[in-house]
Amino acid sequence: MTRFALEANFDGLVGPTHNYAGLSFGNVASANNANRVSNPRAAALQGLAKMKALADMGYAQGVLPPQERPSVALLRTLGFSGDDGAVIRAAARSAPGLLGAACSAASMWTANAATVSPSADTSDGRVHFTAANLCSKLHRAIEHDTTSRVLRAAFADESHFAHHDALPGWPSLGDEGAANHTRLCGAYGERGVEFFVYGRDDLATAAAPRRFPARQTLQASQAIARLHGLNEADVVFAQQHPEAIDAGVFHNDVIAVGNGNVLFCHAQAFLDQAAVLATLRERLAAQGTSLEVVEVSAADVSMEDTVGSYLFNSQLLARSRQAGGGMRLVVPQECRERPAVWRYLESLVASGGPIRELHVFDLRESMRNGGGPACLRLRVVLTDEQRQAVHAGLWIDDARYATLSDWVKRHYRDRLAVADLADPALLDECRTALDELTQLLGLGSLYPFQRVA
Numbered sequence: 135m136t137r138f139a140l141e142a143n144f145d146g147l148v149g150p151t152h153n154y155a156g157l158s159f160g161n162v163a164s165a166n167n168a169n170r171v172s173n174p175r176a177a178a179l180q181g182l183a184k185m186k187a188l189a190d191m192g193y194a195q196g197v198l199p200p201q202e203r204p205s206v207a208l209l210r211t212l213g214f215s216g217d218d219g220a221v222i223r224a225a226a227r228s229a230p231g232l233l234g235a236a237c238s239a240a241s242m243w244t245a246n247a248a249t250v251s252p253s254a255d256t257s258d259g260r261v262h263f264t265a266a267n268l269c270s271k272l273h274r275a276i277e278h279d280t281t282s283r284v285l286r287a288a289f290a291d292e293s294h295f296a297h298h299d300a301l302p303g304w305p306s307l308g309d310e311g312a313a314n315h316t317r318l319c320g321a322y323g324e325r326g327v328e329f330f331v332y333g334r335d336d337l338a339t340a341a342a343p344r345r346f347p348a349r350q351t352l353q354a355s356q357a358i359a360r361l362h363g364l365n366e367a368d369v370v371f372a373q374q375h376p377e378a379i380d381a382g383v384f385h386n387d388v389i390a391v392g393n394g395n396v397l398f399c400h401a402q403a404f405l406d407q408a409a410v411l412a413t414l415r416e417r418l419a420a421q422g423t424s425l426e427v428v429e430v431s432a433a434d435v436s437m438e439d440t441v442g443s444y445l446f447n448s449q450l451l452a453r454s455r456q457a458g459g460g461m462r463l464v465v466p467q468e469c470r471e472r473p474a475v476w477r478y479l480e481s482l483v484a485s486g487g488p489i490r491e492l493h494v495f496d497l498r499e500s501m502r503n504g505g506g507p508a509c510l511r512l513r514v515v516l517t518d519e520q521r522q523a524v525h526a527g528l529w530i531d532d533a534r535y536a537t538l539s540d541w542v543k544r545h546y547r548d549r550l551a552v553a554d555l556a557d558p559a560l561l562d563e564c565r566t567a568l569d570e571l572t573q574l575l576g577l578g579s580l581y582p583f584q585r586v587a
């Protein structure tokens with residue numbers, strides 16, 4: 135049955151420990167900015183400004199809270215003991231890298247929180263969520279427990295929403311969530327094609343990257359398609375180009391973005407790209423929809439500019455009929471700073487194709503860790519009824535934007551060096567801030583520290 139549905143974006147609120155510890159091998163920005171001084175307050179306000187701008191454009195915009203950091207629980211698992219302050223000080227002394235992992239604010243990139251299948255695609259007619267295990271990086275592998283709790287609190291009504299725990303955190307089942315998943319469709323409320331892009335097939339000796347790790351496996355993508363009850367004919371699996379991974383494209387959303395019937399991608403995004411695009415076209419055609427591909431050649435935008443500008447980590451957003459239809463593209467300001475990319479974008483909107491409008495945002499703090507506009511949001515297609523069932527405190531409107539901005543200004547530091555992670559006061563600051571946040575958002579006791587006496 136076809137029902138009206140829309141695409142909502144849930145952005146991650148940047149947490150108070152946002153820092154540059156250089157934790158993500160294979161993520162060029164994270165490596166290049168290692169040991170820089172961060173500004174958590176500016177990072178959170180930049181993210182909120184994007185949320186507010188999208189809400190003002192008429193999109194359904196939600197927010198997801200950050201996680202408790204430093205994760206003293208991780209450090210205790212790894213053998214540090216004593217009171218919380220002693221644990222942090224001991225880790226800072228003997229294992230600063232582990233302390234960095236325990237302090238990462240990486241849950242802000244909610245495109246990695248989960249894979250989401252809209253109810254029009256699933257066998258039981260519910261929206262399905264699988265939290266991502268993120269097992270290829272220690273600082274990210276510790277996210278999924280809290281992520282699951284957050285998602286279950288946000289989308290609690292079991293008659294509309296089904297939640298799956300993260301897949302086991304084994305290398306063969308590496309899963310990075312929606313960053314490697316795109317849904318293409320005619321109308322949001324109709325059946326669509328779910329496109330899963332993996333970095334490596336763990337059961338085959340196929341082409342694989344040589345320099346940087348492939349984080350997502352085919353086996354993980356296939357498991358999620360099964361768990362979500364997707365129809366086989368409406369699912370496409372494709373391998374990311376290994377050379378793209380080796381150039382720094384650690385997630386597919388650094389080189390491709392799709393929405394509705396439009397796919398915007400670089401010409402070297404997928405292995406056997408022509409065949410992949412033909413399959414997508416065919417599957418969508420079987421649903422009565424014709425795919426529009428905007429494919430960018432290496433001559434127009436090099437792989438280096440792709441990774442340096444995050445051109446494809448843009449948000450591709452449907453414009454209303456009153457606005458003239460087609461799509462708008464939300465890009466990071468780094469796109470304007472690279473002449474070839476900006477030239478390309480200007481010609482793109484002038485070309486009469488599906489992408490008609492550009493919006494440029496300053497997301498510098500997140501970008502320095504390799505997270506652009508698309509990394510910061512989790513897309514959830516919702517019918518009217520489902521939208522009503524989402525936890526109301528999470529929607530961004532003028533009042534919530536003002537409340538959250540004020541909360542950030544009161545609780546966040548405006549500079550954080552890697553050496554500052556050793557300061558146990560940061561844990562207290564984070565807990566105080568999060569305790570207030572759960573009240574502001576009406577989320578109850580979400581974090582482990584709120585559950586102990």
Ligand code: SUG
Binds near residue numbers: 157158164313387509
């Ligand atoms: O997993 N960066 C994140 C960036 C995630 C971007 N998300 C998407 N492409 N959807 C990562 O590599 C850097 C953290 C540090 O180095 O401290 C980091 O985790």
